[in-house]
Structure formats: C-alpha cells, structure tokens
Amino acid sequence: MTDDAELSDLLTLRLGYLVKNAYLDLAALMARALEPYGVHPKELGVLSVIAADGAERSQNELASAVGMDRTTMVAVIDDLEGRGLVERHRSARDRRRNVVTLTEAGAVCLRDAERARTEAEEAYLAPLDAEAAQALSETLRILHRAHGAARSAPAHWPAPAG
Amino acid sequence: MTDDAELSDLLTLRLGYLVKNAYLDLAALMARALEPYGVHPKELGVLSVIAADGAERSQNELASAVGMDRTTMVAVIDDLEGRGLVERHRSARDRRRNVVTLTEAGAVCLRDAERARTEAEEAYLAPLDAEAAQALSETLRILHRAHGAARSAPAHWPAPAG
DNA sequence: TATTGTTATACTCTATAACTATA
DNA sequence: TATAGTTATAGAGTATAACAATA
Numbered sequence: 001m002t003d004d005a006e007l008s009d010l011l012t013l014r015l016g017y018l019v020k021n022a023y024l025d026l027a028a029l030m031a032r033a034l035e036p037y038g039v040h041p042k043e044l045g046v047l048s049v050i051a052a053d054g055a056e057r058s059q060n061e062l063a064s065a066v067g068m069d070r071t072t073m074v075a076v077i078d079d080l081e082g083r084g085l086v087e088r089h090r091s092a093r094d095r096r097r098n099v100v101t102l103t104e105a106g107a108v109c110l111r112d113a114e115r116a117r118t119e120a121e122e123a124y125l126a127p128l129d130a131e132a133a134q135a136l137s138e139t140l141r142i143l144h145r146a147h148g149a150a151r152s153a154p155a156h157w158p159a160p161a162g
Numbered sequence: 163m164t165d166d167a168e169l170s171d172l173l174t175l176r177l178g179y180l181v182k183n184a185y186l187d188l189a190a191l192m193a194r195a196l197e198p199y200g201v202h203p204k205e206l207g208v209l210s211v212i213a214a215d216g217a218e219r220s221q222n223e224l225a226s227a228v229g230m231d232r233t234t235m236v237a238v239i240d241d242l243e244g245r246g247l248v249e250r251h252r253s254a255r256d257r258r259r260n261v262v263t264l265t266e267a268g269a270v271c272l273r274d275a276e277r278a279r280t281e282a283e284e285a286y287l288a289p290l291d292a293e294a295a296q297a298l299s300e301t302l303r304i305l306h307r308a309h310g311a312a313r314s315a316p317a318h319w320p321a322p323a324g
Numbered sequence: 325t326a327t328t329g330t331t332a333t334a335c336t337c338t339a340t341a342a343c344t345a346t347a
Numbered sequence: 348t349a350t351a352g353t354t355a356t357a358g359a360g361t362a363t364a365a366c367a368a369t370a
Contacts, residue, residue: 009230012216015283016203018194018302021229023185025309030178041178042360046223052172060328067172067183068364074330096328096369121177127308128301136301139294140180147187172349231339236353258346258351 026124033120046076046119047110049054050086050102058097085109095139100108188286195282199275200245204228208238209272212248212264220259247271305321 030041039047045066050057057065063073077100082084085106091097097161102110125133173179192203201209207228212219219227225235239262247268253259264272270322287295 010211010308011207012303014279015286015299015302016188016279017207018299018306019181019185021186021306021310022302023181025305026178026181029309045173045179047174049172058328070329071331071363072361080188088338094328094370117176117178120223124177124305124309127304132297132301132304135294135297137177137180139290139298140177140184141174142289142294143187143286144174144180144183147286148183228352232352233340233354234338256347256351260352 026121029124030117030120033116033123034113037109037116039085039109039113041117042068043076043080044110044113046080047075047085047102047106048114050100051107051110054089056099056101058091058099060097062100081108188283191286192282195278195285196275199271201247201271201275203232203279205238205242206272206275208235208242209247209264209268210276212262213269213272218253218261218263220253220261222259224262244269272302314320 027041032042034041035100046062049062059077060070062077063070068076077086077088077098081088084103087101087103089101090099091099118136125136128136167315189203194200196203196206208224211224211227221239222232224239228237239248239250239260243250246265249263249265251263252259253261287298291299
C-alpha cells in the first residue's frame with residue numbers, strides 16, 4: 001500500500017535524480033533571473049570569460065573555456081554581436097582567429113546580469129544554513145576536479161604554470 | 163596576465179557550472195555503468211517505480227512519478243516492452259488505462275542494473291569522505307523539497323496522507 | 325598539413341496539438 | 348466534458364562533416 005508520496009520519495013533516494021533536479025531547478029531559476037537583462041545563462045558565461053581576461057580570446061578559446069563546441073559558439077557570438085554586446089575582429093597576428101571583445105553596452109549588461117546571477121544563487125541556496133551552502137560548493141568543486149577534469153581542460157590548451 | 167588555468171577556475175566559482183557539470187558527469191558515468199544491462203538511466207527509473215509498488219500503475223502515473231511527459235513515456239514503454247522487460251495490459255476497472263508490469267526478465271534486469279547504479283554512485287562519491295558524501299545527499303534533498311516541489315508533485319495526484 | 329571560423333546537416337531529448345477510445 | 352494512450356510534429360540544444368581562409 002505504497003501511496004504516491006512514498007513513490008516520489010523513492011526517487012529522492014537516488015543521487016542521479018537529486019543532481020538532475022538540482023540542475024534543472026537552478027537553470028530555470030537562473031534563466032528567469034537573467035531574463036530582464038536579455039541574456040541566457042550560457043551567454044553570461046561567455047561574457048564573463050571575455051571580461052575576465054586582458055588577453056585577446058578567440059571564439060575557439062571561448063568555446064573551450066565554457067565547454068561548448070566551436071560551431072555552437074558561432075551562433076552565440078552572432079546573437080551577442082547582433083545585440084551590440086560584443087564585437088568581432090580578426091587578430092592581427094593570426095588572421096584565422098576572431099578576437100571577441102566586450103562593447104560598453106556589453107560591459108553594462110555583464111555587470112547587471114552578474115549581480116542578478118549572484119542574487120539568484122543566493123535565493124537558490126537560501127533553504128540551507130551558511131555552513132551547508134559553503135560545503136555544497138566545496139563538495140561540487142572536489143567532484144568537478146575528480147570527474148570533469150578531462151572535459152574542462154582541453155588537450156590543446158597550455159598546461160597550468162605552477 | 164590571466165592564464166588558461168585561472169580562466170577555467172573562474173567558472174568553477176559559479177554554482178550553475180558546478181551543478182551542471184555534476185549532472186553531466188554523473189549522467190555519463192551512470193549511462194556507462196548501465197550499458198552492460200541494456201538500460202538507460204531514464205528507463206531504470208521507470209522500472210524501479212513499477213517494481214516499488216504493489217498497486218497497478220498506468221503509463222500516465224509512471225510519467226508523473228519520474229517527471230516526464232506522458233507522450234514521452236509511450237516510447238519508453240514501447241522500448242521496454244520490445245525488449246521483453248515489461249508488459250502492457252488494459253486495466254479492467256478503467257479501460258483507458260494501460261497498466262504496466264514487470265516481466266521476469268525485467269525483474270532480473272532491474273536487480274542487476276540497480277546494483278550497477280549503486281556502484282556507480284559510490285564511484286562518483288569516492289573522492290569525498292563519508293561525511294561530505296552524506297551531507298551532499300541531504301543538502302540536495304533539502305533543495306529539492308524547497309525548489310522542485312511543484313514539479314515533483316503533479317496537481318492531479320492525491321496529496322500525501324499525513 | 326593543421327587550425328579557425330563558418331555553414332549545413334543530423335541527432336537527441338522533450339514538449340505541444342490533435343486524434344481515438346473510453347469514462 | 349474530461350482523461351489515457353497514441354501519433355505526428357516542432358522546438359531546443361548540441362554535435363559532426365565539409366569547406367574556405369590562413370598558418
């Protein structure tokens with residue numbers, strides 16, 4: 001005589017369901033939080049990587065940094081450029097490379113959207129006490145280093161210095 | 163002079179990337195672990211829900227329980243039935259409903275695949291100490307209850323008894 | 325030869341709309 | 348009218364293959 005509530009509970013015992021739901025819940029929350037600024041979470045990651053760096057980054061490098069294919073990056077940059085948030089120009093040193101830079105509007109958008117992202121993360125973690133929230137991030141970083149290293153560090157990129 | 167390693171680190175500070183990567187890493191690990199048994203993680207969830215319950219569950223109820231659309235469930239049951247793991251039959255009480263039951267082969271597959279799932283979860287959590295692994299599951303359950311309640315408890319299902 | 329950006333294409337996953345049979 | 352199963356269709360999201368320009 002298992003009722004429906006217990007049937008749902010069955011799946012919350014599975015790590016896979018918990019992690020998948022965490023991803024879907026947070027992704028939906030983030031997409032809603034960024035909507036007023038006209039950017040998708042994926043685009044915000046790209047803008048952040050561009051801004052994080054004084055060096056000129058090509059589309060290919062941006063794609064590797066955020067973990068998407070370079071063919072997918074083309075459309076992302078197309079959109080961002082069409083909305084005036086980034087600019088493309090050919091690298092002088094290597095004319096195959098498209099160097100992507102932030103416009104002023106892009107910098108403003110990034111700043112505002114980043115604040116919205118931070119607030120959304122805080123809202124997502126609000127049900128937890130500070131200790132548990134801190135532990136969650138640290139735990140996920142450990143798991144990322146252990147399991148996701150291959151995907152996050154493309155073979156054609158230079159190795160870390162230290 | 164930010165180098166590539168620091169560029170990658172930038173994203174590991176974002177909860178969204180950490181959670182997404184956790185999902186992708188675990189999903190890939192799980193899919194590989196279940197491959198020898200010929201089931202996808204999604205199908206294992208369906209088999210588990212069927213087996214968890216003495217009551218007869220319709221396709222619609224199974225779909226709600228695992229969080230997928232009932233139109234998606236049709237193809238899932240088609241596959242499972244085609245491989246002889248489940249059987250469909252019309253409910254006597256309500257001839258609109260397709261009651262789905264496990265075959266013997268389905269029960270065997272479920273048992274073996276469940277063991278593989280458990281092992282895969284343990285492998286995924288191996289980089290953590292027991293305390294952190296326990297805390298992760300508990301934290302994800304809290305977040306699930308807080309944010310995912312609406313999706314996990316379909317409106318047309320009876321409310322929990324207590 | 326190899327790499328970058330680009331395009332076209334295909335594939336996966338899932339949801340929506342509409343139909344049927346039942347209630 | 349409303350619901351369960353089904354089908355056809357469409358929409359994201361992403362990856363693969365091939366091509367031109369450049370190294």
